[in-house]
Amino acid sequence: MSENHADINTQIKYWKTLANVNLKTANSLFEKRRHMHALFFGHLYLEVLLKALIVQHTYKDAPFGHKLYTLALKAALEINEAQHDLLTRFTAYNITARYPDQRLLLYKRFDRKFTQAELKKSEGWANGLCRISNKPNSIAKIQSLCCRTPNQRIPNSVCVPLWFVCERVRTS
Template sequence: MDKEQFEAEAVARYWFAEATEALTVAGHLMEKADYSYALFFAHLAIEKELKGLHAIRQGRHAPPIHNLVRLANAVGIELDERQTEALLRITAFNIEARYPDLKREFRRQCTAEYAAEQMSLVREILEWLKSHRIS
């Protein structure tokens, strides 16, 4: 195994571990009923999984962006319409949880039921992305 491949794998392992940690934090925040930040960390989990996939598939660091559709495209993953819509919705969690003028409205939207539905979607997307680690 050459040095460049080893570094790509090390970078990927780092991002995959970070993705797992972000999902764990999202779960803790769900338990505390802090739904908007739970969804923010759920977004981070997918973003970090995609950045790990980028390291493996492209052999270099992922671009420093947070748009999940753009990251998936940079990785080379083909998205269907449902996946594109899901990633766009999840990308919004990053923006809406961070900016004060959007945060208020987003928090009102983040009921226990809404957050649980979105976390289920995030877990589904993460499992699908993990299947791309070896293909």
């Protein structure tokens, strides 16, 4: 990615918009009882939200890849065991939805109750990322993290804090 801060904001906006689309698609598929596909789009929702955070953190293009835990680490997130398990499960939904031999085995497991619980967990985790920025002591910490590149400090006027990434996802 170029050092142009407008490019950074444009990329983050792109990933946020895509996250919104994927979340809406997951919910729509869930309502149509397409549970496996809803979980697949639940994975995509988390993936692109993490990619927005990676762009914000690194000021570089989002990496290729679908492994959510790896993406979370690249976004410099501290992940506990429960979060690791969630990200690992959702990564599996990405793979499971693509291969017919695995699909048939899991159609029964991915019933309405299971899918609804998993989608709520994914949204809860994503919203948890956003709640960090609402704590008074963390705003300065988040801004100091996001307003820095390896060789320079970016003025606050062009800083892209975590709440900027999360706000559109929550309100769109």
